[in-house]
Amino acid sequence: MDLKREDLLQLQYYLKLTRRLEDRFSSLYHQGRILGGAWTSNGTEAISVGYSYALEKNDIAAPYFRDMGCFLVRGITPKRLMAQYLGKKTGVTAGKEGNVHVGDLNFGVIGFPSHLADNYAVGTGAALAFKIRGEKKVAVACTGDGGTSRGDFHEAMNLAAVRKLPVVFICNNNQYAYSTPLKLQMAIKNVAERALAYGMPSKIVDGNNVVEVFTVAKDAYDMARNGGGPTFIECKTMRMHGHSEHDSAKYVPRELLEEWKKKDPILNMEKYLLENNIAKKEELDGIDSRVKKEVEEAESFAEESPYPSPEDGLKGLYATPIEEE
Amino acid sequence: MDLKREDLLQLQYYLKLTRRLEDRFSSLYHQGRILGGAWTSNGTEAISVGYSYALEKNDIAAPYFRDMGCFLVRGITPKRLMAQYLGKKTGVTAGKEGNVHVGDLNFGVIGFPSHLADNYAVGTGAALAFKIRGEKKVAVACTGDGGTSRGDFHEAMNLAAVRKLPVVFICNNNQYAYSTPLKLQMAIKNVAERALAYGMPSKIVDGNNVVEVFTVAKDAYDMARNGGGPTFIECKTMRMHGHSEHDSAKYVPRELLEEWKKKDPILNMEKYLLENNIAKKEELDGIDSRVKKEVEEAESFAEESPYPSPEDGLKGLYATPIEEE
Amino acid sequence: MKEITYLEAIKQAMDEEMTRDPSVFILGEDVGIYGGAFRATEGFLEKYGEWRILDTPLAESGFTGAAIGAALVGMRPIVEIQFSDFITCAFDQLVTVAAKNHYRWGGTTPIVVRAPCGGNIHGGPFHSQCIEGYFFNVPGLKIVFPSTAYDAKGLLKSAIRDNDPVIYCEHKYLYRRIKDFVPEEDYTVPIGKARIALEGKDISIITYGAMVHTAFEAAQLLKEKEISIEIIDLRTILPLDKKSIFDTVKKTNKVIILHEQTKTGGVGAEVSALINEYCFEYLDAPVIRVAAPDTPVPYSPPLEEAFIPQTKDVVSAIEKMMRY
């Protein structure tokens, strides 16, 4: 664990940027300016920010749909993400995909396919490539508590363990899968127990503590990078919004939300930074204004960007198109 | 555990019947009289015989392809099974299916689809039906060590555990999946550790001891029948033939086979019966002749049976065909 | 008669069948306390309890396989796939097990798999697909795709009572957008029978699902130009109602096939091939397919609009054909 002051401030910056950008997605969705759906990681941002910040530049991430922090930390700009959400040509996928269904290998981010846990297998494959080529890189793959019930979770975890691949598996355990509570999802107390089936080490971390997520992920990456094989990290947290922004989540007890509100990852971090004299109030306010400006600029950029033209939709099916004579 | 003398003799009868019938399949395959392929449970018969004998009449079995003992114990006759192997109209599937890809709900046996572990989910569904209807029945599902790596294993085990369904999962751990040894299949010592991921109790039994398999299965059924939920039972054994009868299995160390030969389930049982004065040598010889006769009769029956006629292959696609006008 | 939406029709069919037959039950993600992502099972958990309305773990293959097992021992499960796109995860159980049980060894598998399909809802590649193409070359399955509330209810009842595995495609765009008068008493719509949605004499549009409504819009516009369109709503995709297809070809001698599914290897290919094989002499013009292009369903509005066949595309195909 070697987080410098700048790193700690950067972590807070990314937490706030993720929060603000997603809040904006939410508003735009409710205004009918974002079509289809909008998902946020509200209250759980420390997970994707933490595990992504612990990566090295050439590592690969295979995120899931509550990992906006991953896209941002890895360098995909708010502008491109906002344009993505608005279906604009300047979006990460130029309008082909929407919202969180995005990836860009220029930033080492594998696209998220909607089907949960598919990226556990895909991320494992990236790690396999590193192992075959003898590269000291790692892959990280993420899914939700619900996603761990899928077959691909099992097949990927097992393959990674058998071959000791340099991959780290993150689980965002936010206690619900859409409306389904943990007790209808699994008959174990901690998702981490799933790892026992593969002989894979696991860790349970406070998913609302970005420093803890960072540290544990970093250790796991180090181990993987040095041939020690995969780790499964369960990040305990609570989904503070509905499943998506249309869902009022009446099925979640209000007290549970009240309780978790106190553990908000951004508040947590702010307290940590202030109490340990790492940052001053003004500095943190500075982050706020920076974030505010960035998100505003992103929105203007996206609003001003053109839509793709209808013909664009016919392009790009194949990497190597076959010419018709 | 309440095995009477007759039961013990019956168990030995089924072990021998399974062995002899499959040996015959093997010979006929090598003579080119069985086409396609032939799989045997040679050396591992105690598993399917034991778990099936412990069932009650109205229970349901969802076996896999090394469970010839299950078909026999549940009452599917050697005649119909031999005809099945020879592709005859009198075979269990009337020639539509071959060899071990067979089932008959009149005997409470769900058909085995080739795709390993699919029947874990299907068997779980039968148990779900029992639970919904409030019936005191159980389902048993079986697969190999290799089959436990499949997604359907995971999804079925998890569902059964969450809902505490009356299903018992058997794993025939014969140490290989085709040519793939356990160490390339999983990074755990016992397959039973897989059950930890589901909060499901598990047992490890000597798969070459039919009384032990019976007893542990029976206990698990009793528990399931009384609302106690599922159990996973790992039966340790060794595949004594090749993956299928065309495979000489050169990849298996000969010493391993030598070692396991001594633990043959039929020899085991014979010793047990004799040493405990449960049966006399002559009685056991009597079983031999009975089995020999039955298999011979099965073969004559099958040989004399007609093939289905070509039109038969066009029938039976739907249970409720749609008439064309 | 009472006027209800397409979604309400689906809900009523399930509700009535569950009341009628205790072997009917529902399983899938969020069908219980939440009442389903599209609210098709709202209130069912309270009414039928947690053993007939099962919220499952997130595991399409596992719960579809479980439905198959339950069906084999006498139940009639309805599987809800949250969005039809996720049916890819249950593909093996449906194709390997459900479709082949009866032929292979005589096992009867009366399951219904409800698959909320289709685009026009800005869902992007994974919340907009039509999935009938994945299963169209799989003998042993039945596939239905209602276009009206009346058929939605009647076909779902038939599917539940049918002894074979039925994939029930329901179009998300239609859920709350269309209404029909349906009888108060019990009725069914037979599987395997198309219907003449509109009688006409110049050109036939053979279609199904949400595209039936696009066909109607086109017919309306063409009426002004004195072109009389016959619309055949297939309703059942597998097996196809050949007689209805051939009858309309023999009547109008000109055929447009219209579907939202991508063109290559779509249902339209089979319909065209059947017409060619059995009605060759009745054809006065080539059979033209109006279908989505061969790409995933794009997200951005201008792209999605270009992807999904529009009324104007149908009109121009027909005008071209009239000039043939």
Add this chain to the structure above:
Amino acid sequence: MKEITYLEAIKQAMDEEMTRDPSVFILGEDVGIYGGAFRATEGFLEKYGEWRILDTPLAESGFTGAAIGAALVGMRPIVEIQFSDFITCAFDQLVTVAAKNHYRWGGTTPIVVRAPCGGNIHGGPFHSQCIEGYFFNVPGLKIVFPSTAYDAKGLLKSAIRDNDPVIYCEHKYLYRRIKDFVPEEDYTVPIGKARIALEGKDISIITYGAMVHTAFEAAQLLKEKEISIEIIDLRTILPLDKKSIFDTVKKTNKVIILHEQTKTGGVGAEVSALINEYCFEYLDAPVIRVAAPDTPVPYSPPLEEAFIPQTKDVVSAIEKMMRY
């Protein structure tokens, strides 16, 4: 030139590509110490080591997904599905992830999925299927199906070098039954191009895979009756080589489509529909499909023989067409 079997051609293609390009590797069940269920990778483990010839756990979805991930970061994996029938278990990864990566977000997925297909080997419903139908309505995949040793080698090399996911269907019946002379030097056969397997003028048989040989037998018999058959071997199923299809239609004006896959929703439907749409005026008779009936592949010899299209079926279809 050297005479080699179809299986040897597959083996050579992989061997040469692995030697040429270190990013090529193979994974699947029993491909290592056993050399593959059909021995396509015999000796490879010794030659390339356990990190380029990976015996995987029994988990088609997991290892196909892993191949996709490796491909995204620069490898060129070859996935061996032990029997093509088990590809149903990897369906989601292929259709959801591999097929759509490039369109959705620009990810390049150069994987080859080897799928040993087809019947006539007494394998029954789960060791005999042709699986191209599952993927034929999936934009983003490429599907090839060689019928000769020459094409088997050349197409596999092209598939390995191609930047898109390619499903490589190889017919098990042909493995050791056919031989060809192939060049000693490196060559490829382009994806997307059919070939004229036999020039003729009276009737075209459009076909692929093992059925090419059935077509040849039929052509031989019909030659005696002075009927001249042209055989088009599609070689690539997705995307289809429309020009070659249309050229032969324009030449002979009569078309039989022949495939081992079941009829409804098969490749033949699309070929027929394309011909109808684009060559309507060139047709002197309906396009007839000779294909397997819509059932699983039965096991018993008389049933399997009735299932798989036979030379006599092709001959009688052609005789009927000649009388048209």
